[in-house]
Amino acid sequence: MSDIKKFMFVNRKAPYGTIYALESLEVVLIAAAFDQNCSMAFLDDGVYQLKKGHQTKGIEVKGFEKTYGALEDYDIEKLYVDQESLAARGLTAEDLCVPVEVVSRAELGKLMEEQDVLLSF
Amino acid sequence: MKFSIVVNEGPYTHQASDSAYHFTKAVLAKGHEVFRVFFYHDGVNNATRLTTPPQDDRNIVSRWSKLAQGSELDMVVCVAAAQRRGIVDEGEAKRNGKDATNLAPGFRISGLGQLIEAGIQADRIVVFGD
Numbered sequence: 001m002s003d004i005k006k007f008m009f010v011n012r013k014a015p016y017g018t019i020y021a022l023e024s025l026e027v028v029l030i031a032a033a034f035d036q037n038c039s040m041a042f043l044d045d046g047v048y049q050l051k052k053g054h055q056t057k058g059i060e061v062k063g064f065e066k067t068y069g070a071l072e073d074y075d076i077e078k079l080y081v082d083q084e085s086l087a088a089r090g091l092t093a094e095d096l097c098v099p100v101e102v103v104s105r106a107e108l109g110k111l112m113e114e115q116d117v118l119l120s121f
Numbered sequence: 122m123k124f125s126i127v128v129n130e131g132p133y134t135h136q137a138s139d140s141a142y143h144f145t146k147a148v149l150a151k152g153h154e155v156f157r158v159f160f161y162h163d164g165v166n167n168a169t170r171l172t173t174p175p176q177d178d179r180n181i182v183s184r185w186s187k188l189a190q191g192s193e194l195d196m197v198v199c200v201a202a203a204q205r206r207g208i209v210d211e212g213e214a215k216r217n218g219k220d221a222t223n224l225a226p227g228f229r230i231s232g233l234g235q236l237i238e239a240g241i242q243a244d245r246i247v248v249f250g251d
Contacts, residue, residue: 003241003242005240005241007237007240019162019205020129020162023161023162023201023202026201026233027161027233027236027237030232030233030234030236030237031237031240033234034234034237034238034241036237036240036241116240117240117241117246118246118248119127119236119240119246119248120248120250121129121162121250
């Protein structure tokens with residue numbers, strides 16, 4: 001399978017409370033293993049996935065903040081974060097655990113238009 | 122056109138599985154091709170043949186099975202998501218030392234690579250979730 005497509009993974013949910021964020025990371029890593037052109041977008045409560053300092057001991061759930069840091073080892077370097085979602089939650093790029101590109105909603109829309117495959121979680 | 126369908130929610134709690142079913146049926150009825158239906162997250166719960174809804178309600182699981190039977194639809198359940206939620210076929214039961222299986226007819230358990238392949242091969246991938 002030599003086709004390379006542009007995959008964007010859209011993350012809209014908080015990291016814990018539901019399993020979407022964790023299972024979506026699993027898909028991203030597999031897509032990277034298939035040598036696809038991968039990017040991730042974080043919007044709404046999805047921006048909390050990248051917030052520094054996950055502490056999951058109290059809820060007895062495995063934390064996965066470190067996985068975001070490992071993404072660049074899989075050549076996933078395009079992480080887009082919606083500016084409005086950050087602002088609405090009192091966050092800035094400095095609060096996040098990995099380097100990201102903060103984009104406006106309009107810019108995010110344009111990026112989405114450029115994709116071949118959009119998977120939203 | 123060639124479609125792939127992704128179902129991210131389980132049956133009955135969310136509309137997503139119903140919508141995905143109706144969409145898939147309509148796609149096939151219009152003469153398009155469905156490369157694959159991929160069940161992920163709680164979507165894997167659409168594949169347990171132990172589902173027993175009240176008699177006057179739709180049976181979401183057997184409805185999918187019937188659709189697959191009539192159209193040779195490739196319905197794939199993610200293995201990692203299935204293991205978490207207790208969706209088991211014979212191979213998985215043997216591998217993980219389970220004493221029962223519950224995978225409904227027409228479904229098969231496989232890896233996440235099948236979802237990526239579905240994205241690569243299809244002209245359109247349509248996600249049904251919450």
